[in-house]
Amino acid sequence: METLLSLCTSSAPISFLLFSFRKPFKMAPGVFSCHHQDVPPSISFSGSGFMATYQLGVAQCLLNYVPWKIRSAPCVLGVSAGSLVAAAVVCEVSLVSMRDEMLNFAKQLKAFMLGPFNPSVNLLHWLEMVLYKHLPSNAHHLANGRLAVAMTRMDDGKLIIKSEFESKEDVVQALLCSCFVPGYCGITAPSIKGVHYLDGGFTSMLPVLPVSCSDILTVCPFSGETDICPRDPNSMLDMVVSGTTLKGNIANTLRIINALYPMALETLEEAYKSGYRDAINFLLSKDLVPYLTVHEEFQGPLKPNKEKLSVPGETDKEVTEGKKEVTEGDREALTTFTDVAGLKKGNSEVQKTNGNHSFHFGMMKNALLGSIVSYFGMFGLPARILYYLFLPVMVSYYTAVQGRHRLELLYEQTCELLFWTYQCLRFLTIFMFNVFICTLEKNLKDRMIPFILLLKWLKPHLFAAIQEQRKAAPYLHPDTQAKLLRPQESSFTKPRL
Secondary structure, three states: OOOEEEEOOOOOOOOOOOOOOOOOOOOOOOOOOOOOOOOOOEEEEOOOHHHHHHHHHHHHHHHHHOHHHHHOOOOEEEEOHHHHHHHHHHOOOOHHHHHHHHHHHHHHHOOOOOHHHOOOOOHHHHHHHHHHHHOOOOHHHHHOOOEEEEEEEOOOOOEEEEOOOOOHHHHHHHHHHHHOOOOOOOOOOOEEOOEEEEEHHHOOOOOOOOOOOOOEEEEOOOOEOOOEOOOOOOOOOEEEEOOEEEEOOHHHHHHHHHHHOOOOHHHHHHHHHHHHHHHHHHHHHOOOOOOOOOHHHHOOOOOOOOOOOOOOOOOHHHHHHHHHOOOHHHHHHOOOHHHHHHHHHOOHHHHHHHHHHHHHHHHHHHHHHHHHHHHHHOOOHHHHHHHHHHHHHHHHHHHHHHHHHHHHHHHHOHHHHHHHHHHHHHHHHHHHHHHHHHHHHHHHHHHHHHHHHHHHHHHHHHHHHHHHHHHHOOOOOHHHHHHHHOOOOOOOOOOOO
C-alpha cells in the first residue's frame, strides 16, 4: 500500500482563500548543528529550475570527497527541479549526464523567441524523455523509503511527500508532478491515481520531513539561510518564498531569472562550478576533508573547469553535427500544443483517427484536383477563367476539411482548457500574493524588533529614574502645596467697602 505523508500547512494571512500556504519558518539546522553527529544527515534539495546545475555540482562534490555521507543518507528530499537531483543521487544516475541534458536543452531553447515560454516548447515531455532514458529499470527499488518527492495536491493545496513507489513509471510520474508549474510546463496538471498535483514549491521551497531522526543538510542555488548556497553579502531586504528566506539582492534576482529563463549556457555551467566550490568550502568548514586544499579543487576526479561539455560516449563528430541540426529525439521533445494534447490524452483511437483522416484527405485531394484539372484542360480560355474563379472556393473547402478535425478537438477541449486555465491563474495569483505578504511581514518585523527591544530596555530605566526624582523631592502637605500655588494679594490693594 502506497504511503503518502500529508503535511498540512500552517495558517497564513490568506487562509480565507481556497487554501492556505505555509508561513515562514525557521530553517532546518545544518549537518553538525545538533547532537546527531553519529547519524548520517538527510539531504534536502530546494526548487531551482535550470539552476539545478548548481545542486548537481554540490552532489558531485559530495560524491567525490565524502561519498559515505551522501550514500548513507537515510532520506534524500527534493522539490521541483531539486527532486530530479535527489532522484539522480538515490538512483545512482550520472550527475554529469544530467547536467549535460539540461545544458543541451537550454541550448535548443535559444532557437525559440520566448525560450521555455514559447507555446511550441513542451518542458514536461522533454523531462519525461530524460527520466525514462537515464533512470534504471529498478529505480523504484532504489527510491523506496529513501527518495522523498514533495508535491502540492491540487484539491486542497496541501504538501504531499511521496516516499514509496511501485514501479519506475510511478517514480517518473511523481517527479513530473513535483516539477509541474502551471502555464510554464503546460496547462493540464499531471496526476497520480486520478489525483492531480502541482510543483511542490508552491507550499514548501525547501521540504523537510515532519519527524526526522537525523539532521538535514539543505542545498539551494539561491543565497539565503541554507547550509550550502552562494555566499552573498548581507542585503537590506529579504524575500520569503514558501517558507524559505532568500536575500533580496541583484545577484539573487539574476539567479531566479536564469532558473526560469536561462540567458546563457555559461551561466548554467558557472552555476555547476560554483556549487562544486561551495560544497568544498562547506566540507572544509566542517573539517570533513582536512587534507583537501584549494588547489585540489581543480585537480580532483571531476575537474569541473576543464571537463568537456558532452554526453558520455559521444564522439566529436556527433557533437559537431549536433551544433548544426537537432536530433530526432530533441524534435520530439519540442512539440506543438496539438501534439502535447494528443500525448496527454494518451488515446490510441485519437491517433488512429488522425492517421486515417490524413490518408483519406490525401486521397480525396488528389482525386478532386486531378479530375478538375483534367476536365477543365479539355476546354479553352473561358473554362480556364472559370477554373481560376473557383480556385478560392476550392482552397477554402480543402482548408475546412483539413482543419475540421482540429476544430472538433478544440471544441471538445474548450471546457477543459478553461478549467485548467482558471486553476493555473488561481494558484499563481495566490502564490505571488503569499510571497508579497510574507516578505512584507518579514521585513517589517526585522525593522521593528530593534525599536521594540529598545523600548523594553528603556522602560525599567525610565521607571527607576522617575522613582528617584520622587524620592529626592521634599514632602509637602497638600494644604501647604495649595497655599504656595494660590496667588497672593498685593499689600497695596484697597479693601473692598
